[in-house]
Amino acid sequence: MTAELIDGKKAAERLRARVAELAALFAEDAGRKPGLAVVLVGEDAASSVYVRSKGKATVAAGMESFEHRLPADTAQADLIALVDRLNADPAVDGILVQLPLPGGLDAQAVLTRIDPDKDVDGFHPVNAGRLATGLNGFVPCTPYGCLMLLKAQLGELSGLNAVVIGRSNIVGKPMAALLTAADCTVTIAHSRTRNLPHHLAHADIVVAAVGRAGFVRGEWLKPGAVVIDVGINRTPAGLVGDVEFESAASVAGAITPVPGGVGPMTIACLLRNTLVAAHRREGIALDPQAI
Numbered sequence: 054m055t056a057e058l059i060d061g062k063k064a065a066e067r068l069r070a071r072v073a074e075l076a077a078l079f080a081e082d083a084g085r086k087p088g089l090a091v092v093l094v095g096e097d098a099a100s101s102v103y104v105r106s107k108g109k110a111t112v113a114a115g116m117e118s119f120e121h122r123l124p125a126d127t128a129q130a131d132l133i134a135l136v137d138r139l140n141a142d143p144a145v146d147g148i149l150v151q152l153p154l155p156g157g158l159d160a161q162a163v164l165t166r167i168d169p170d171k172d173v174d175g176f177h178p179v180n181a182g183r184l185a186t187g188l189n190g191f192v193p194c195t196p197y198g199c200l201m202l203l204k205a206q207l208g209e210l211s212g213l214n215a216v217v218i219g220r221s222n223i224v225g226k227p228m229a230a231l232l233t234a235a236d237c238t239v240t241i242a243h244s245r246t247r248n249l250p251h252h253l254a255h256a257d258i259v260v261a262a263v264g265r266a267g268f269v270r271g272e273w274l275k276p277g278a279v280v281i282d283v284g285i286n287r288t289p290a291g292l293v294g295d296v297e298f299e300s301a302a303s304v305a306g307a308i309t310p311v312p313g314g315v316g317p318m319t320i321a322c323l324l325r326n327t328l329v330a331a332h333r334r335e336g337i338a339l340d341p342q343a344i
């Protein structure tokens with residue numbers, strides 16, 4: 054292996070420590086802690102683990118964590134009613150409804166019901182529109198975390214060729230928007246892209262978010278490319294990313310591992326967004342560039 058390992062765990066720890074310092078200052082000024090409400094519907098094992106680690110990280114950062122666990126057979130109207138209560142609750146700065154929702158529930162309707170100024174996931178169409186048009190809003194945590202890792206690795210991104218593999222509303226599309234805003238030349242590839250190796254051959258930056266284990270092969274990469282692997286695939290061999298790690302690590306300049314890469318940054322960025330939401334709601338200044 055020749056590639057440098059990008060330590061997302063360490064980067065996330067640093068970000069969380071900075072968020073905790075600023076959360077303590079916020080609490081002094083506002084007389085209350087920033088608050089994050091997390092809603093989990095059903096008993097999906099992976100979701101349950103994520104929600105628990107989000108709650109722990111929230112408290113560790115000096116924020117209030119409000120956890121709402123609802124049964125899998127919750128009616129759409131009851132879930133909407135909970136979102137309405139959280140929207141109206143002054144102690145709640147951020148609302149996250151854990152995805153995926155159990156079958157029968159309309160996720161889009163729920164996400165659209167969240168107050169855009171409490172939408173720390175950045176999934177509301179208003180926040181997608183703000184990102185697309187360069188307005189201040191909330192950026193989805195996973196692509197925001199990827200951007201932070203890229204900037205820490207490369208410094209200036211202007212003029213670089215970036216290929217984003219995957220076009221989801223949660224990762225691929227906002228990732229492409231962030232890289233475009235950072236003056237990269239951006240290609241969005243996906244499962245139906247013809248001749249992916251052709252596109253990757255010129256990519257200085259590769260962000261893989263297709264949800265297929267080992268989809269991206271090292272031979273396709275430009276030597277020295279920086280590779281961000283968003284994939285979290287549970288296979289018999291364990292947790293693996295969307296990039297074939299061994300072959301990629303012998304060609305890339307730097308690469309994120311799975312686990313220990315993008316995942317921890319996602320949670321740290323959620324705390325960051327919650328801190329920003331709290332400041333905006335209280336009218337307390339916070340330089341977003343400071344974190």
Ligand SMILES: Nc1nc(=O)c2c([nH]1)NC[C@@H]1CN(c3ccc(C(=O)N[C@@H](CCC(=O)O)C(=O)O)cc3)C=[N+]21
Pocket residue numbers: 103149150151152153174194195285292311312313314315316317318319320
């Ligand atoms: N409304 C909503 N917002 C989300 O942000 C959201 C969601 N729903 N549903 C599920 C996905 C997934 N997600 C992850 C968060 C942390 C890790 C993470 O910390 N992973 C560690 C450990 C991985 C493990 O051991 O399972 C790592 O990669 O090192 C991974 C994945 C947030 N998501």
